[in-house]
Amino acid sequence: MSNLIKRDLLLSFYSSANFFFTVSFFILVLILIPFAFGTQTDQLKNLFKGVVWIALALSIIITVDRIFNADYEDGNLDIIMQKNKTIEYLIISKYITHWFIYCLPLLVILPILSFLFYLDYSETIQIFINLFIGSFGMVFIANFVSALTLGARRTIFLKAIIMIPLFVPFIIFGSDAGSWPILLALSMLSFVISIYVTAYGLRLYGE
Amino acid sequence: MNELKTENLSCKRGENAVLNNVNFSIKSGETLVVKGRNGSGKTTLLRILSNFITSYEGKVMFNDISIREDSLYNSKFNLIGQKNSLKENLSIKKNFDLWDILFNEALDHVKLLKHNNLYHLINRDVGSLSDGQKKYISLHRLNYKKYDLWFLDEPFVYLDEVNTHLLIKKINQFNENMGIVILTSNINLPKNFHKEINI
Numbered sequence: 422m423s424n425l426i427k428r429d430l431l432l433s434f435y436s437s438a439n440f441f442f443t444v445s446f447f448i449l450v451l452i453l454i455p456f457a458f459g460t461q462t463d464q465l466k467n468l469f470k471g472v473v474w475i476a477l478a479l480s481i482i483i484t485v486d487r488i489f490n491a492d493y494e495d496g497n498l499d500i501i502m503q504k505n506k507t508i509e510y511l512i513i514s515k516y517i518t519h520w521f522i523y524c525l526p527l528l529v530i531l532p533i534l535s536f537l538f539y540l541d542y543s544e545t546i547q548i549f550i551n552l553f554i555g556s557f558g559m560v561f562i563a564n565f566v567s568a569l570t571l572g573a574r575r576t577i578f579l580k581a582i583i584m585i586p587l588f589v590p591f592i593i594f595g596s597d598a599g600s601w602p603i604l605l606a607l608s609m610l611s612f613v614i615s616i617y618v619t620a621y622g623l624r625l626y627g628e
Numbered sequence: 629m630n631e632l633k634t635e636n637l638s639c640k641r642g643e644n645a646v647l648n649n650v651n652f653s654i655k656s657g658e659t660l661v662v663k664g665r666n667g668s669g670k671t672t673l674l675r676i677l678s679n680f681i682t683s684y685e686g687k688v689m690f691n692d693i694s695i696r697e698d699s700l701y702n703s704k705f706n707l708i709g710q711k712n713s714l715k716e717n718l719s720i721k722k723n724f725d726l727w728d729i730l731f732n733e734a735l736d737h738v739k740l741l742k743h744n745n746l747y748h749l750i751n752r753d754v755g756s757l758s759d760g761q762k763k764y765i766s767l768h769r770l771n772y773k774k775y776d777l778w779f780l781d782e783p784f785v786y787l788d789e790v791n792t793h794l795l796i797k798k799i800n801q802f803n804e805n806m807g808i809v810i811l812t813s814n815i816n817l818p819k820n821f822h823k824e825i826n827i
Contacts, residue, residue, distance in 0.1 A: 424729055424730060424732055425730075427729050428729040432715070435722050436715075436717060491715075494711075495711055495713055495715060495716070496710075496712060496713040497715075497726075497730075499678075499680070499707060499709055499713070500727075500731075503679075506699070627675075627680040627681065627682075628681050628682075628683065
């Protein structure tokens with residue numbers, strides 16, 4: 422398990438462009454708000470709280486191909502599955518690395534962005550907590566979608582169509598301050614479903 | 629002394645029966661060459677032997693224990709599939725680093741590649757290599773030591789004469805160290821390869 426985490430971190434370090442891409446993508450989506458809706462401060466604040474979730478969802482969607490598909494296409498998934506006989510450990514290490522590589526940078530950059538959108542300290546904290554908890558759930562969903570669509574190549578649209586409806590609950594509750602218990606429940610629920618479905622998808626791939 | 633054997637192994641893929649009553653037995657120090665037409669199930673056989681496909685009829689036994697029940701079996705074989713397991717956008721050296729972590733064994737790749745003409749390309753991106761060079765680099769995984777079995781799926785495809793001889797030599801050496809090799813190939817290999825089956 423720790424080997425796979427180490428290897429995935431090294432891989433993302435070697436192709437570190439990936440990781441800057443998602444952060445810049447996240448920032449750019451948010452920067453579109455003032456262009457689209459004008460620069461009145463009050464409006465910006467409220468829009469930011471919602472659009473930050475859309476930006477997170479889109480950032481996760483564009484990285485979904487890197488979870489299992491990249492390793493599947495070049496054959497590394499065979500080695501990974503052979504070395505990690507307990508498939509649940511494999512999946513949990515994938516959750517950890519995917520969250521660490523693609524969600525953590527977004528959370529780190531979030532306080533700076535909310536400062537730019539005139540959010541005060543307490544509002545920033547609330548958004549941060551919500552995003553922190555909700556991002557785990559979204560990562561779980563992205564993992565099982567990736568595992569289920571392994572055989573299908575270059576189908577980012579298909580994956581987006583499957584994932585966006587599943588992200589809706591997170592986005593509905595995410596923009597409310599203080600709704601973190603609901604997000605936590607959603608994340609835990611998606612963990613339970615995801616670990617089962619991901620394992621099923623990977624076993625199916627082995628066949 | 630290790631022994632891998634199958635008894636009446638049959639497997640269906642969807643509607644088609646691809647393997648029909650395959651029987652063989654192979655002991656330490658031997659090589660089995662699996663021959664057959666395209667689509668006859670050579671790759672399927674290797675994927676069954678490496679526990680990826682678990683729905684089949686018949687028995688596959690390693691040292692008289694069914695491989696589906698032997699929890700240690702997965703750490704005993706080294707499968708080199710038709711895909712190269714290389715990241716195209718990274719250099720050879722970085723790919724080796726990633727393998728080292730996955731295989732949990734640090735190899736001295738520089739020393740191993742030193743006498744090959746690929747040595748000076750070690751910092752080049754894999755994407756810029758030819759198919760034959762990629763295949764040779766992919767076979768570099770055979771240097772990881774702690775395995776009793778090698779499963780090689782079409783290892784000679786794309787390889788030139790020199791590298792083919794190097795690979796045959798490597799297989800013979802592995803056999804001398806009591807390793808078992810099962811490979812699929814349709815080319816005519818030298819007579820000193822031990823066994824052959826047609827499926």
